[in-house]
Amino acid sequence: MRQITASGQTIEEAVQSALRQLNTTKDQVTVDVIDEGKKGLFGVFGSKQAIVKVTKNMNPIQQAEAYLKNVTTKMGVEVEIKTTVHNQEIVFELVGEKIAILIGKRGQTLNALQYLLHLVVNKKKDHFYTVVLDAEGYRKxxxxxxxxxxxxxxxxxxxxxxxxxxxxxxxxxxxxxxTALQDNNRVETYSDGIDPNRHVVIKP
Known part of the structure; x- marks a missing residue:
């Protein structure tokens, strides 16, 4: 996340100055007005420049990466995050030492982190992504x-x-x-129960 404090004769001038420095457009930033400025007598005497703080917004994927980095660091695990996007699916692959801590028993910790990432990525409803969080090939x-x-x-x-x-x-x-049993004509499967206790039943 990049942030610039800029000034100008007007708020709009200050914002445009910040946008040039950030090399972005107004729809990609958040603007906070620190000082509205003052025109002064004849536009000169006693005038005061407007000051704004402009923050470049992160896209959902960048937000998820930053969130994941923050959580793993607080868990005492330093990781490298490799992100790949294919259509509407985002895969975050974690690489590093002490990965077992992030996977947890039967992948429970990894599943919980994946659920949280799903919420972060899909916070805004204009796009919906499927999120997969993997660690050292655990999913396979x-x-x-x-x-x-x-x-x-x-x-x-x-x-x-x-x-x-x-x-x-x-x-x-x-x-x-x-999926594993869909072609087995000797059994059928169905899900039963309510989350988080929903489970598969195999019926002969």
Whole structure:
């Protein structure tokens, strides 16, 4: 976030001076008037310049990166953030030491951070983004684990002829389970319960 304090004969002149220094346009900044100035006698004697503070607004992705950096630093973990954007999906990849702290048990900490980032990015409703927060390739490993779990529990449901309930999961992980078993014609899956305890049930 860049900030400039500028002055001019009028508020508008001061704002334009700040915009030139920031190399941006008025719709990309927030303007705070520090002093409205004074024209003075004949526009000269006793005149006082207008002073404004102009702050360049960050876009949602920059805001999310700054928020993530702030949170991870307060957790005592220094990370590098690699951001990629594809259509309406934003992926934040965390790289660094002590990454396990940010992942947490079964990815719970990472999921919580991802949810908060989703709120930060989509605070303004003019654009909606899907947010994925990853750390050292954890999401890929977790997906492989969930596929294996889904297949194993599907076999259990078939063998015992009873429904098998999985542990509560966030919606994007439940979707992985549903996808893993969608072509298995010996079982069907559905979600049950209310968040945060909503979970997948595998039915023979």
């Amino acid at each position: 490993r977790r997906k492989e684990t969930l596929y294996s779990l889904a297949e194993r529990l599907a076999e259990k449901a078939i063998r015992t002829r009873r429904e098998v309930s999985l542990e509560p999961m966030p919606s994007f992980e439940r979707k992985i389970i549903h």
